Amino acid sequence: MKERNPWHTPLTIIIAVIGVIAIVALVTIAVLQNKPLIPKYKYGIVLDAGSSHTAMYIYEWPAEKDNNTGRVEQTHCCKVSGSGISDYASDPKLAGESLKACMRDAERFVPSERHEETPLYLGATAGMRLLNIKDSAASDRVFQAVSESLQKSPFSFQGARILSGQEEGAFGWVTVNYLDDRLEQGLETTGALDLGGASTQISFISDSFDGSESPSNYVAFRLYGNDYNLYTHSFLCYGKDQALRMALAHQTQSGPGSIVDPCFNNGYSAVKNYSVLYESPCVSGRKPSSAPQTFTHTGKGNFYECQEVVKSIFNFTECKYSQCSFNGIFQPTLQGTYGAFSAYYFVMKFLNLTDTSVPLQSVKEALARLCATPFDTLKKQHPEVKLKFLNEYCFSGTYIFTLLTEGYNFTSRTFSDIKFIKKIKGSDAGWTLGYMLNLTNMIPAEAPDTPLLPHAGYVSVITVIALVLFVLFILSLRPLWPRCSQKPQIV
Numbered sequence: 001m002k003e004r005n006p007w008h009t010p011l012t013i014i015i016a017v018i019g020v021i022a023i024v025a026l027v028t029i030a031v032l033q034n035k036p037l038i039p040k041y042k043y044g045i046v047l048d049a050g051s052s053h054t055a056m057y058i059y060e061w062p063a064e065k066d067n068n069t070g071r072v073e074q075t076h077c078c079k080v081s082g083s084g085i086s087d088y089a090s091d092p093k094l095a096g097e098s099l100k101a102c103m104r105d106a107e108r109f110v111p112s113e114r115h116e117e118t119p120l121y122l123g124a125t126a127g128m129r130l131l132n133i134k135d136s137a138a139s140d141r142v143f144q145a146v147s148e149s150l151q152k153s154p155f156s157f158q159g160a161r162i163l164s165g166q167e168e169g170a171f172g173w174v175t176v177n178y179l180d181d182r183l184e185q186g187l188e189t190t191g192a193l194d195l196g197g198a199s200t201q202i203s204f205i206s207d208s209f210d211g212s213e214s215p216s217n218y219v220a221f222r223l224y225g226n227d228y229n230l231y232t233h234s235f236l237c238y239g240k241d242q243a244l245r246m247a248l249a250h251q252t253q254s255g256p257g258s259i260v261d262p263c264f265n266n267g268y269s270a271v272k273n274y275s276v277l278y279e280s281p282c283v284s285g286r287k288p289s290s291a292p293q294t295f296t297h298t299g300k301g302n303f304y305e306c307q308e309v310v311k312s313i314f315n316f317t318e319c320k321y322s323q324c325s326f327n328g329i330f331q332p333t334l335q336g337t338y339g340a341f342s343a344y345y346f347v348m349k350f351l352n353l354t355d356t357s358v359p360l361q362s363v364k365e366a367l368a369r370l371c372a373t374p375f376d377t378l379k380k381q382h383p384e385v386k387l388k389f390l391n392e393y394c395f396s397g398t399y400i401f402t403l404l405t406e407g408y409n410f411t412s413r414t415f416s417d418i419k420f421i422k423k424i425k426g427s428d429a430g431w432t433l434g435y436m437l438n439l440t441n442m443i444p445a446e447a448p449d450t451p452l453l454p455h456a457g458y459v460s461v462i463t464v465i466a467l468v469l470f471v472l473f474i475l476s477l478r479p480l481w482p483r484c485s486q487k488p489q490i491v
């Protein structure tokens with residue numbers, strides 16, 4: 001005869017089965033209901049039409065979070081070959097054509113089902129600002145040509161325009177702080193130092209600045225529930241390439257047939273054209289009245305003399321405010337840390353000077369050594385570096401050093417607050433991301449509501465509660481449990 005298991009009553013079996021089914025259903029619903037959907041992304045494309053070249057950036061963010069909570073990241077960058085669009089003034093069609101290879105790239109990187117809805121922006125900076133000053137009709141023709149070319153792309157072209165210097169500075173600041181998660185978390189912000197080819201920007205928050213002393217340098221932001229009084233200034237003509245033009249103009253004021261330049265290494269020699277040098281509005285007013293067609297530009301490589309030449313392109317005396325950087329431009333007291341990008345990074349990386357914990361004196365000595373190196377030796381030491389960059393590192397390094405210390409007033413104490421950066425968490429530092437975040441309303445003025453628990457926490461809590469409920473349910477049925485003391489039934 002078999003002894004009957006007291007648990008094998010129909011009632012307990014039914015209760016157990018229902019309980020298990022209920023738990024499985026509850027947990028499954030919790031997991032599926034709140035699980036992030038299979039990642040689907042949205043995209044935005046920004047073309048940075050700079051003075052020296054154009055670059056295309058593709059950004060992506062989770063599609064289900066586009067109302068302000070998803071993180072935007074750069075997924076691809078394409079460098080347009082050739083020069084900046086402002087250099088196509090005499091043949092604008094070529095400016096449009098130059099963008100085609102990168103636009104084909106974009107068609108591959110953005111999934112085709114997203115093409116039509118993906119916004120495409122072109123923002124032009126100091127190269128086009130200068131062309132617009134020099135010849136606004138030519139600038140219009142270039143925009144016409146690039147717009148026609150971009151309209152043919154499958155993306156949603158939102159227009160091509162010149163950014164003001166203020167926008168360029170402010171959006172660079174937004175990018176750096178967004179990528180560092182400083183805005184969303186309401187942390188102390190980082191200043192932004194951007195050195196382009198034709199202009200340079202400085203942007204930072206200073207407690208002493210509320211915009212009243214110099215309203216033209218003031219940008220107010222309300223981001224994620226915090227207010228920011230941003231100081232920003234863009235110095236047109238003080239990008240690396242135009243600054244070099246101004247330094248050369250200073251040395252060729254009298255129209256000589258040759259100059260010996262301390263900012264170029266000994267052994268460097270090139271024949272340059274006066275009309276090409278003086279064609280930029282940054283120097284055109286200073287063209288010598290009588291000069292030969294060309295001049296021979298040779299180097300003698302002396303950092304200290306070069307610094308004197310570089311200083312000559314700044315006006316340090318004029319200032320109608322309580323304090324100025326240079327050229328009579330107001331600048332509040334420097335505060336906090338700074339991210340320095342674009343040419344700051346390229347040059348300081350080459351010079352092995354991105355570590356700002358070294359004393360300023362050591363930076364000076366490194367520059368003095370570089371400038372004193374004969375050009376042939378430099379070429380042998382760096383066969384991989386493009387000559388057009390190698391030629392200019394003595395000038396560029398000296399210019400950056402002078403701009404930061406004499407121009408913006410960084411001292412041996414505050415120099416270490418600067419970090420030379422190219423990318424932050426995989427995205428390039430620059431104005432483009434901030435520009436797109438602004439135009440797509442991706443940064444809310446107020447902090448968005450966040451769920452009480454993250455997804456994993458939510459599922460765990462639901463599971464634990466379900467188990468507790470099940471155990472309580474079973475315990476509540478205790479009166480129905482078969483008694484152990486009961487005599488086993490004989491069947």
Ligand SMILES: Nc1nc2c(ncn2[C@@H]2O[C@H](COP(=O)(O)OP(=O)(O)OP(=O)(O)O)[C@@H](O)[C@H]2O)c(=O)[nH]1
Nearest residue numbers: 050051052053125126196197198199342343346389
């Ligand atoms: N040494 C070095 N210089 C570079 C490199 N790439 C670009 N540059 C130079 O760095 C400077 C700044 O470049 P960008 O940041 O692209 O500036 P841009 O957008 O053309 O100029 P703006 O219109 O003034 O903003 C220019 O003088 C470029 O020629 C590089 O890889 N190495």
